[in-house]
Amino acid sequence: MEQLTQNLKDGHMQLLEVPFPALGKGQVMVRNHFSVISAGTEGKTVKDARLSYIGKAKARKEEVKKVITAAKTHGVMKTYKMVMNKLESPNPLGYSCAGEIIEVADDIKHLKVGDFVACGGQTANHSEVVVVPKNLCVKINQPEIVKSAAFATIGAIALQGVRQAELTLGENCVVIGLGIVGQLTAQLLRASGINVIALDIDQNQVDLARKGGFENAFNSSDDGIENVIEEITNGYGADAVIITAGTSSLQPINFAGAIARKKAKIIIVGAVPTGFDRKHYFKKELDLRMSSSYGPGRYDNDYEQKGSDYPIGYVRWTENRNMEAFVRLIEQRNLNLDHLISHQFNFEKAKDAYQLIVDRTEHLCGIVLAYD
Numbered sequence: 001m002e003q004l005t006q007n008l009k010d011g012h013m014q015l016l017e018v019p020f021p022a023l024g025k026g027q028v029m030v031r032n033h034f035s036v037i038s039a040g041t042e043g044k045t046v047k048d049a050r051l052s053y054i055g056k057a058k059a060r061k062e063e064v065k066k067v068i069t070a071a072k073t074h075g076v077m078k079t080y081k082m083v084m085n086k087l088e089s090p091n092p093l094g095y096s097c098a099g100e101i102i103e104v105a106d107d108i109k110h111l112k113v114g115d116f117v118a119c120g121g122q123t124a125n126h127s128e129v130v131v132v133p134k135n136l137c138v139k140i141n142q143p144e145i146v147k148s149a150a151f152a153t154i155g156a157i158a159l160q161g162v163r164q165a166e167l168t169l170g171e172n173c174v175v176i177g178l179g180i181v182g183q184l185t186a187q188l189l190r191a192s193g194i195n196v197i198a199l200d201i202d203q204n205q206v207d208l209a210r211k212g213g214f215e216n217a218f219n220s221s222d223d224g225i226e227n228v229i230e231e232i233t234n235g236y237g238a239d240a241v242i243i244t245a246g247t248s249s250l251q252p253i254n255f256a257g258a259i260a261r262k263k264a265k266i267i268i269v270g271a272v273p274t275g276f277d278r279k280h281y282f283k284k285e286l287d288l289r290m291s292s293s294y295g296p297g298r299y300d301n302d303y304e305q306k307g308s309d310y311p312i313g314y315v316r317w318t319e320n321r322n323m324e325a326f327v328r329l330i331e332q333r334n335l336n337l338d339h340l341i342s343h344q345f346n347f348e349k350a351k352d353a354y355q356l357i358v359d360r361t362e363h364l365c366g367i368v369l370a371y372d
Helices: 041-049 053-059 061-074 078-089 143-149 154-164 179-189 204-211 225-232 251-259 277-284 321-333 347-359
Strands: 002-007 014-019 027-037 090-092 096-102 116-120 130-132 138-141 172-176 195-200 217-218 240-245 260-268 288-292 341-346 366-370
Touching: 002 347, 014 347, 027 116, 027 143, 027 347, 053 341, 078 217, 090 172, 096 143, 096 154, 116 130, 116 143, 116 154, 116 260, 116 321, 138 143, 138 321, 143 321, 154 179, 154 240, 154 260, 154 288, 154 321, 172 179, 179 195, 179 204, 179 321, 195 225, 195 347, 204 217, 217 225, 225 251, 240 251, 251 260, 347 366
Parallel strands: 172 195, 172 240, 195 217, 240 260, 260 288, 341 366
Antiparallel strands: 002 014, 002 090, 027 096, 027 130, 027 366, 096 116, 116 138
């Protein structure tokens, strides 16, 4: 079978012929129909891989710190060899896909061969066949929505941000950043009965939100935007602000503080710095929260890889249950992703899709790879 890989040393990408992955306990084997490219997360990975060593060091400061620590522990030469082995090894890309089960481990009873599932995590790659643990895949009841369901992992990221905001029917929420996660966040809020104000500095993304039915979508760089938000919220300010932007600027988090009402919640979903101006956060006693990726269970090896679930009585929404809820909303036609899919490439043309992300010669949002 073929799998899309990238060499981290020079950024070279190729469709590599690899053996079928081994099926282990608590896992399912899936033949992909669609996989989704995250223009933000994966785009950064691809761009960083094409940088010089100095450029890589500047872009990946945390990894540099780990290398320095390893050098102190294991020695310079051993650490150098480990780093070079990592850089020269082909690395798979992708973390959100959907397809048909072709094999199931004996200990899994709720899924069977022939079922369609949406998959997430580090093994849900751009590959003809993937093997994923049971807590990182959810059943799709309507095969016709498989393409949209391939977004389930990204949708779970958006849904966890919405859950962290703890909003109730009729409240006002501002979404800052209208990439694919921001667009999905806005739709999830609307499905929950929340009044959405959608903002982005890119007019193309604003127009896309308006195409999706969001009348209160604005360019955040427009003059008087704070007054517009104040008017929409009857002078109170936003009950919550969800930041789904990815930037090194402090502007989003400082702006969030300015437009939020007293005691409001600010939720950080995107990759933004948190060294904010204390003024608004102190005076309004704002509640700043981080949203951890797909939800509870993320980064827990016992949950993700070993299949140990959290009891629903104690953790209502795990990452698996978030993915499932997202797929059900699509099946119930409460979410519409059709206008968010800006590009579709055949799997054989996957490198062209990534080049589009790097070059940014066209407006893009959801990018899908289709498998024969």
